Amino acid sequence: MKRNLYILLGVIVLIGIALYQNAGPGIQAAFQHEKPMPTETGPEAGLLAPAFTAQGLDGKEYHVGGTRDKAILLNFWASWCEPCKQEAPELNAIAEKYKDSLAVYGVNVTKYDTKKNAQKFVDKYGVQFPVMFDLKADIYEKQYKGVVFPTNVLIDKRGVVQEIVLGILPQKDLEKKVKKLINS
Known part of the structure; x- marks a missing residue:
């Protein structure tokens, strides 16, 4: 019983870490693989140039x-x-x-x-x-x-x-x- 509890706690912690690292624009971002994650690479083609x-x-x-x-x-x-x-x-x-x-x-x-x-x-x-x-x-x-x-x-x-x-x-x-x- 204790073993199952530890496994469950471990899984919850891992899910929490994954959500935290991918939260970026919102928790939904972790589950939207069809959209690229935003990056800090600077201006991109199609966006306004930084003034x-x-x-x-x-x-x-x-x-x-x-x-x-x-x-x-x-x-x-x-x-x-x-x-x-x-x-x-x-x-x-x-x-x-x-x-x-x-x-x-x-x-x-x-x-x-x-x-x-x-x-x-x-x-x-x-x-x-x-x-x-x-x-x-x-x-x-x-x-x-x-x-x-x-x-x-x-x-x-x-x-x-x-x-x-x-x-x-x-x-x-x-x-x-x-x-x-x-x-x-």
């Missing part, structure tokens, strides 16, 4: 979020990042070619860099688009859940994330994505 305002190297404030006249290519980078160095000329070319329908914003994740090195990078690669500082990585880590440099977030005119590109792509592939973004 923020940051100061640029030029002293101006730039805002991301909400409806706009142009789509946005949001580029998170650091000056020491080799792929970021490779991508800089390509982003300049895209920013120039699509300037009437696309805003390219660079976000230097200054927590992992310095303002001085960011400025040297901008000067060396002739960055023509606005560059902002994310001093404490609040935008990159907390809002966009960044994990790799560079990260490009493609946001349409309605403020909806259309795609997140981790790492670099050949310019022609990135340009295809930009064309699709502008036409969405």
